[in-house]
Amino acid sequence: MPEHCDNPIVKKYGQPQEIRAFMEYAKTGLEAYEKAVFARMIKNDDVVLDLGCGAGREAKAIAGTCSRVYALDLVQGMLRTARDIVPADNVYFMRADATYLPVRSSTMDVILMSKQFMNHITVLEQRRITMNEVYRVLKPGGSVYLTLHNNLFNIGIVHILNSLYKILDAKRTSRKPAQQNTGNNGSTNLSSLLAGYFILRPRSIIVNKYRRTASKIIKGYSGNEAGDWDISQVSDAFSPYKSPYHNYTFKEIASLALNAGFRIDDIRDIWELSHHRTLPKFIRKGAFIISIVLKKA
Ligand SMILES: C[S@@+](CC[C@H](N)C(=O)[O-])C[C@H]1O[C@@H](n2cnc3c(N)ncnc32)[C@H](O)[C@@H]1O
Numbered sequence: 001m002p003e004h005c006d007n008p009i010v011k012k013y014g015q016p017q018e019i020r021a022f023m024e025y026a027k028t029g030l031e032a033y034e035k036a037v038f039a040r041m042i043k044n045d046d047v048v049l050d051l052g053c054g055a056g057r058e059a060k061a062i063a064g065t066c067s068r069v070y071a072l073d074l075v076q077g078m079l080r081t082a083r084d085i086v087p088a089d090n091v092y093f094m095r096a097d098a099t100y101l102p103v104r105s106s107t108m109d110v111i112l113m114s115k116q117f118m119n120h121i122t123v124l125e126q127r128r129i130t131m132n133e134v135y136r137v138l139k140p141g142g143s144v145y146l147t148l149h150n151n152l153f154n155i156g157i158v159h160i161l162n163s164l165y166k167i168l169d170a171k172r173t174s175r176k177p178a179q180q181n182t183g184n185n186g187s188t189n190l191s192s193l194l195a196g197y198f199i200l201r202p203r204s205i206i207v208n209k210y211r212r213t214a215s216k217i218i219k220g221y222s223g224n225e226a227g228d229w230d231i232s233q234v235s236d237a238f239s240p241y242k243s244p245y246h247n248y249t250f251k252e253i254a255s256l257a258l259n260a261g262f263r264i265d266d267i268r269d270i271w272e273l274s275h276h277r278t279l280p281k282f283i284r285k286g287a288f289i290i291s292i293v294l295k296k297a
Contacts, residue, residue, distance in 0.1 A: 009120055012243040013075040019055065023081050026057035033270050033291060034058070034114055034145075041143050041293070042066050046109035049137065051098045052117030056082030056091070063088035066110070070103070072096050099126045103137040111138055113146040116289065118253075122244040131260035135296060144262070144294040148248045150269065248290060262294040 012018060030038065038061075042048060046066040050058050053071035055078055063069055069091045073079050079093045096102050099121065111134050121127050134144055250267065257264055270291045 007074070008243045009074055013054070013073075014077050016077075019075075019077045019081050022055035022057070022078060023085060026055040026060060026082070026085055028057075030058065030061045033147075034061075037145055037291070037293065038062055038065070038112075041145060042110055047107065048110045048112065049101075049103065049108040050112045051134075052113065052115070052120070053082060053093070054078050054115070056086040056093075058112055058114055059091045060086045060088070062112075063091050066090075068092070070094060070108075072098060072101070074098075099130050099133065101133045101137055105136050106139045108137050109139055109142050111142070111144045113144065116147055116149050118146060119149050119245050119247065120243070122246040127246070127256055128259070131256045131262075135260040135262060138296045140296055142296050143265070144292075144296075146253070146290075146292045146294070147270075148253060148290045148292075149245075150247060150249070150290050250290060253290060253292060257292070257294050261296065263297060265293040265295045267292045 013022075038058075042062055042065050044066065048062060048066050048069045050062075050069055050071040053059055053073045056071060059069045059071040059082065063086065067090065069088075071079075071082060071086075071091055072094045073082070074095065074097055076095055079095055083093055094102065098117070113134070118127065118130065121130055138144060254264060254267065268291050270289055
């Protein structure tokens with residue numbers, strides 16, 4: 001049953017479809033880039049905090065490689081599923097909001113915020129608070145791993161692919177009258193396609209000048225800060241609830257981390273197979289994400 005709460009994260013991730021999908025995803029284990037980073041970062045006697053643990057994918061994979069895992073999520077349904085599928089007895093689940101961590105200062109060796117957890121924090125002040133909280137609970141010498149959807153990736157590539165797909169899909173379904181109408185709006189898709197095209201040319205002066213305007217005309221734009229958008233644009237086949245989303249630039253995440261007191265150990269772009277399920281598999285190849293390792297001196 002859906003959880004009853006006005007919080008858009010709880011509404012979206014509390015949906016049975018979301019929980020089932022993350023349960024399936026948890027079975028696939030770590031992404032290749034996570035395996036490489038976690039193997040370097042996590043030692044046998046480490047205490048690890050997993051923020052936005054979902055159905056326990058990371059906790060399940062790392063439980064045998066460290067001393068203890070504290071896995072935290074806002075959504076009860078996710079935690080319930082995670083408890084079922086993570087058999088290890090050194091994993092402790094907590095229901096909490098990551099912006100206010102119920103954890104003592106300087107107690108964690110490693111903190112994981114993989115799989116774009118921080119993209120869900122759409123208010124700038126809360127992003128600052130979260131970074132400060134993460135810094136507070138990390139031991140001196142400890143490390144943090146984050147991945148984030150890149151601003152450029154989502155408002156560019158995904159919107160182009162998504163609108164192209166929907167235009168093609170609308171054509172296909174209009175040829176089959178018996179099939180249910182998908183509700184696609186051709187002209188909105190076209191403006192989304194054009195906006196995506198312009199946004200994707202970052203070196204162009206014209207594009208930089210009109211970047212903000214372009215992002216506003218994209219269907220689904222919901223925020224008032226550059227980078228905010230509505231994830232339902234690409235996940236509406238999957239969950240009936242909208243959830244705001246904030247995409248990052250290198251500059252924003254670097255300044256959040258540095259202001260909290262972190263040293264940036266590594267920051268890079270990586271590509272992964274996107275989980276945007278409204279797109280067919282063959283065009284889901286290029287999710288452009290930022291991968292970062294932070295250290296506390
Ligand atoms: C994209 S899912 C990733 C789940 C898991 N890390 C994985 O890779 O399978 C993001 C998770 O973050 C959780 N989340 C989002 N905002 C949160 C917050 N402020 N506090 C705690 N959990 C949050 C959601 O409930 C969801 O389970």
